[in-house]
Amino acid sequence: MRFVTFTKSGSVPRLGAEFGDQIIDLxxxxxxxxxxxxxxxxxxxxxxxxxxxxxxxxxxKRPPQSLRPYLWPRGEVSLEAPFRPGKIIGVGLNYTQHVEESSRSLDTDRELPSRPVLFSKPGTAVIGPGSAIRHDSRLTAQLDWECELAVVIGRTARKVTEEEAWDHIFGYSIINDISARDQRRSGQWFFSKGQDSYAPFGPVVVTRDEIPAPLELDLSLRVNGEVKQDSSTRHMLFGIPRLIADITSGVTLEPGDVIATGSPDGVGAGFDPPQFLRPGDVVEATIESIGTLTNPVVDASGPVSAASAPAGAA
Known part of the structure; x- marks a missing residue:
């Protein structure tokens, strides 16, 4: 199934699912x-x-006509972030070409990592489809994008093997791993990647049974309609089972945790000259069989208001 969190006319967030070209209010x-x-x-x-x-x-078991009272046209609802994960574990340098790109533009090691490179993003970084990525010029002049397959954990995972890993997955979504490249601190990425709005997430969570080959998905990213990233999950250096086994060797994954599995090449820092996000830009991250996650970039250099603070999705 393809689950969503949605609102209608300012309502509280509700559980829904895609039902053909409509949304069913579960x-x-x-x-x-x-x-x-x-x-x-x-x-x-x-x-x-x-x-x-x-x-x-x-x-x-229900005849389709009996579901009509619960169906809404897509244009009449707003999709929100699916939920706020308990943990977001990011994976750096997980595509071979991105390793080369990063060594050239971000001063990272040019050798392929022998184990997954892990970091975290807080739940407060999460925003949903259509919500604004905050560009604060007081904090960054190098706001970058990264389209990534998100793995949603559905069963508690502790010291699982690669063979067992698939059974702990609920489904898949998209994360745009927004990064302030000039806020890396002595090699630490938390503030660079963890600021408010730096984890656009959604638009749906597709259950594992609907995507039998998650390591064969095309993914791409556009800025203002121009293709910046165009690759496939088949180019991951460490596949999903290896990531889950490595993480759970020392960190328990719980239902609702999310693994952002890494970005292919084509990030803004890798262009010559570099290209970075600016207020007014629109970013579209697309993954085959999941959909497109679209977010505008807004100027956040002024004082923070209650309305612009991250939403606390359930």
Missing amino acids: TALALKERIDLPDNLLALVRLGETGRQTVVAHLS
Whole structure:
């Protein structure tokens, strides 16, 4: 299934799913039909396969016409970030060509890493489709993009093997790993990659059964309609099972945690001359079988208002 979190006319976020070219309001369906179903996507993810099967079972046994009261045209709803992850674990230098690009433009090691390069992004960095990436000129002149496949964990994973890793995945989404290249501090990336709005996430979470070959997906990124990244997940240096096994050798992954699996080449810092995001730009990150995550860039050099603070998605 393709799960979403959505709002309508300023409503609180609701659990939904793509239903053809419409959005089905699973929160309203569950309340009306007395179905034992969470009202938010994070809680559903924490149910793992049981949650997905509950939704599939109820939708599959219903005649389509009985679902009409719960369906909304896409144009009448706003998609939000699917949820706020408990942990976002980023993977650096996970595409061979990006390793070369980074060694040339970002002074990283030109040798391929022998183990995954890991960092974290806080949940407060998460924004949803259509929400603004904040460009604060007081903090950066080098705001960059990175289109990445996001792996959503669905079962607690601790010291799992590569063979066991697939069973701990709920599904997949997109993360745009926004980075302030000039805010790396003695090799530490947290502030560079963890500022508010630096983790656009969405627009959907596609369950694992719908994407049987996640290491064969085309991915691309456009800025103002111009292609900047164009690659495939088949070029990952460390595949998804290796990432999960490596992380869980010492860090427990819990349902609702997200792994951002790394970026291919084509980041702004790698161009000659470098290209960076500016207020007014529009960034579109696309991954095959998932969709497109679109976000504008806005000037955030003024004082922070309550309305511009990161949303606390459930």
